[in-house]
Amino acid sequence: MAYISGFAGNYICDWFFWTLNWLNDFALPNFVMLANEVSTHSNAVAGHPTRWSKPALGRIKLNSDATICQGSNVMGLAWVLRDDEGKFLAAKNTVVPGNYLVKEAEALSIREALSWLISTDMGSVDVEIDSQVVFNALCSSSFSFAFGLLINDVRDLAFAIGDVEFHFVARSANCVAHAVAREAFSV
Template identity: 40%
Template sequence: MDFEHCRMGYGWILRDAAGVVKGAATSTVQGIYSVREAEAIGAREALSWIKNKGWSQVVLETDAQVVTNAMVAYQNFTPFGMIIAEVRGLLKHLPLVRFVFTKRNANVSAHLLAKYALCNSGEG
């Protein structure tokens, strides 16, 4: 999160079944949200990227367990719940995409990309 410029950075990496990197992307979103909302927005951004690329069989791994749990568990009419509803809507268009939790130490590269997104977004 970049509090000075009121924005958040995101990054994700696409690997094949053997773990070979096939692509990477970054994004910035204006605004500062709670951590769980920011994590849900990151999932939404990654799914939008996957959908725009036309990929159908993908496993989306996130270290945000609260987001992973919310995808399965409940409806919530807070801003977080509304973002989760958007993520669920994207997943309806991507029926072969799986959404799974992974530990943070397995997601270090994506976090580095998110920091890179903030450094290279053309602001500041």
């Protein structure tokens, strides 16, 4: 079996997360961004971006994602913020206890990201998410009760920030936020 930098696994995804453990604070964001750019993984969703792209001039882009650690009763939430040149501005991840449905975890991650963003006084933000269910809920007026409370919180925060647009993207266009969410479990 061939080895890549001492890694003895069989899957590129495993190598990616193995490599994250060896990077310093300066190299980590650069590696994650580079991995996103060279990724050949595609899970195309008709009519939706499959690769990350820069926001329009004067806007920032916030990618949000959540992962659920099966059997541990915890989930990882994460968001990555980049400017209109695609430059890394900030990233955050956190572990949250609880047993949530995936749609609830995704909505909670967006809510926490917008709560954090509101404290920075930044606006004109494009929020990209890879959950079609959450995106549809944000764009409609009907939803289930518990999930609807989270959606209302997200809408209220978006209104408080001002110029917020939500976009659904394929998982491959949101893989950096997904990687940061998975890393929450390694801390």
